[in-house]
Amino acid sequence: MFPQKKEFNGTFPPQFIFKKGYFRMHEKDRRIQELEEELLATRKELEKYSDSETINSDSNSNDEHLKKNFSKAIIENIHTPILVLDDELRVRFINKAFFNTFKVNREETAGRKIYDLGNKQWDIDELRDILENVLPKRNILSNFEVFHDFQEIGERCMLLNAREIDLNTREKYILLSIEDITSKKKAENKLKESEHRYREMIHSSPSLIAILRGPEHVVEIANDAIIKTWGKGPNVIGKPLLEVLPEMVDQRMGDLFDKVYQTGKPFYAHERPIIHEQNGKLVKGYFDFTYQPQRDSNGEVTGVAVIANDVTQQAELNNRIKESERKFRTLMNFMPHKINIADADGDSYFYNLSWLEFTERSMDELIRNPWTDWLHPEEKEQIQRTIDQSFKKGRDLEMEMRLRDKSGDYKWHLVRIIPLHDNEGKLINWITSSTEIQKLKEEEKRKGDFLKLVSHELKTPVTSAKGYVQLLQSMIKNSEDLQASNLPLEPYLLRIEDQIERLIRLIFEMLDLSRMEQNELELKKTNFSLNELVGSIIEDLAYSYQDVQIEVDHLCDCQIIADKDRIGQVIINFITNAIKYSNENKEVNVKVYEDDDRVAVSVKDHGIGIAKEDLNRIFKRFYRVAGKNEDTYSGFGIGLYLSNEIIERHNGEIIVNSSVGEGSEFIFTLPLNNYN
Structure with a gap:
């Protein structure tokens, strides 16, 4: 007669396994539905008894009659709290469910008004209004919700159902059923809050989100971002998407929706170009999107969720990068x-x-x-x-x-x-x-071979010429007749010797250049005094350049291990360059000193100086600094190149300090392990 409580058999229905947390919500809904069905059945049963049975006018007999008519077995098995009140709203009957639910003693209920029950917990304004005002006028009241904070059980939401029942007596009775729907209300509120958060999340998301329902892909939900992108205004809800966006048909977007809806398989796209309307015009945009199937509790596909992001700027940038890369590769291959x-x-x-x-x-x-x-x-x-x-x-x-x-x-x-x-x-x-540079290297080799050949061919006659000059100088000194004649032969012979020395130096530089390029320049290191080498070179050059003042300053006494001839070659090159570029100011300062863990030799002039743009080129082969009126100073332009190579092979370094018009300072340094 009454619906029985369903027992759990240990097996979950299939719909309970789809989503995390879904079972709990579904179980609450099921229990609430069972209670509603049970209450409805109870009402019908009570109505049947109230319509068919009568009680005597005598109060005691009436009570007895009620007990007989309302089967105790039935009443005690009803899970819904039930009261029967007389026309003065005194309690005539209460079932067990009422006592259990509201923690009221049976001894405190007999003959008392409902408002006095449970230390007047039931003195509720809404209940008074129902029983004293609303109910007499309507004779029946269903599903009236009352919120109240009970002393024993706390705040509850009660669903009241009341009606007058005619038992063919002079008295009138009110049948009042009470259902505690607090859990249901909480579940409903949670559901509403969850739905609210769900919709807020969708509408506040910068992503483009829409929910399409059914095979027609009717727009059920669309957030502001996607409505703006569609460009059709907010009146798209409830309409099939392809009717709202007919431009999608030719782009076969409908086929994608159909496929996801029919197969239940999601579809993903990255930087897909889509033509859509914007500000009344069709424009091309690029989107990353996912079409995700939506399922009901039975796992059946009911719609398609659209989640997209407008990546037009990123895609256009990527396209430009790809185009730039294509051009770069074309250029590289060209x-x-x-x-x-x-x-x-x-x-x-x-x-x-x-x-x-x-x-x-x-x-x-x-x-x-x-x-x-x-x-x-x-x-x-x-x-x-x-x-x-x-x-x-x-x-x-x-x-x-x-x-x-x-x-x-x-x-x-x-x-x-x-x-x-x-x-x-x-x-x-x-x-x-x-x-x-194979051809260039071959050409350089030919030039090197030529220079080597020329150098060797010139070396013998030049050496012989120098020997004859020296012989003539010695003969002049021993000849009394020539001395008496006062002929200026000796100065001319000195000039001839000076020019021969320059020619010999050039020949040796060309030979060194050839050896350097062939990697045949060997260093013969010995232990010698750097101070003595500098002094000897300055003494020899002072004899050849008598119009130049060369000053030397020895700030340290240095013994070094190096190739004496090659280091001397560097010093000679520095000093002769200083003399060459000194112009009218024929003063050269030479200094030998220690700098931290290095030995240094400095040669400074007060001549034309070197422009900043030339500083990085003066050590290249065959480079020569231009003078006034674009004239170029004499020489092959290989002296500094050879000097740099020699110092580098000694693990040293050349430093140049120069400004145009203020002279130049050339310094070479050798590390500590090159001297004792």
Whole structure:
């Protein structure tokens, strides 16, 4: 007769396993529904008894009659609290559920008004209004909610149902059923709050979000972001999406919605171009989006969720980057230089077409094997060590080296490696450019061979000429007749000797240049006094340049281990250059001193000076500084080049301080381990 409480059999229905937390909400809803069904059945049962039964007018007999008519078994098994009140609102009957629910003693209820029950807990304004005002006029009141804070059980929400019942007596009775729907209300409030948060999350999200329902993809929910992007205004809710956005039909977006709806499989897209309306015009945008199937509690697909992000700016930037990369690769492949790009660790990931043609290898093959594998075996170890030092310090590098071509021949290349940094100065890439200079090297070799031949051919007659001049000088000194004649032969012979000395020096420089290029210049290191070497050289030059004042200042006494002739060659070059560029001021200052852990020799003039743009070029081969009216000073322009090579081979350094019109100072230093 009454619905029985359903027992849990240990197996969850399928719909309870789809979402986390879904089972709890569904179980509450199920229990609430059971209680409502049970209450409804109870009402019907009570109405049946109240309509069919009568009680006597006598109060005691009426009570007895009520007890007989309302079967105790039935009443005691009803889970809903029930009261029967007389026309004075006194309690005539209360079932067990009422006592259990509201913690009221049975002894305190008999014959008392309902307002006095439980220490007057039931003196509730809303209840008075129902029983004294509303109910007499309507004869029945259903589903009236009352909120009240009870002393024993706390704040509760009660669902009241009341009606007058006619038992064919002179008295009137009120049947009052009370259902505690506090849990239900809390569940409803939580559900409303959850739904509110859900909708707030959707509408406040910067992402484009919409929920489409049914096979027609009717717009159920659409946040402001997606409505703005659609450009159709807010009146899109409740309409099929493809009716709202007909421009999507030709772009086959409807097919995607259908596929997700029919298969239940999501669809993802990255930077997909979509034509959509914006400010009354169709524009092209790019979107990342997901079409996700929406399911009911039975797992059936009921709609499609659209979650998208407008990435137009990012996509356009990526397209520009791709176009820039395409142009870059085209340019790299067009260049005759061999270009490869490496990451910050030096691992190459790109080789241009010139590299591929030079080696007849694919890009993957070159990436798997470093380009240094193509170095000449005799140079590989030293060059690799130099490159590693450059990478470690993050500095540019420029070197000449031989690389093996597809035929196995080694060709000379000028290789330059430069680092690339990001906006924050972090090293991100290395770019290597290799330019073949094989023909240039061959031409230089021919020139070197020519210079070597000429030098050797000139050396013998010049040496002989110098010997004859010295012989004539000695004969003049021993001839009394020539001395008596007062003929100015000796000054002319001195000038001839000076010019021969210059010619010999040039010849030796050309020979040294040839040896340097052939890597045949050997250093013969000995232990000698640097002060004595400087003094001896100045004494010899003072004899040749009598119109020049050369001052020397020895600030230390230095014994060094070096190639005496080569160091002397550097000192002579510095001093003769100082004399050459001194113009009218024929004063040269030479200084020998110690600088921390180094020995230094300084040669300073007060001549024309060197322009800033020339400072980085004066040590290159055959470079000469121009003087007034674009005239170029005499010499081959190889003296400073040779001096720099000699000092570097001694692990030293050359420093130049100069300003135009204020003279120049050339300093070479040698490290501590070059002297005692």
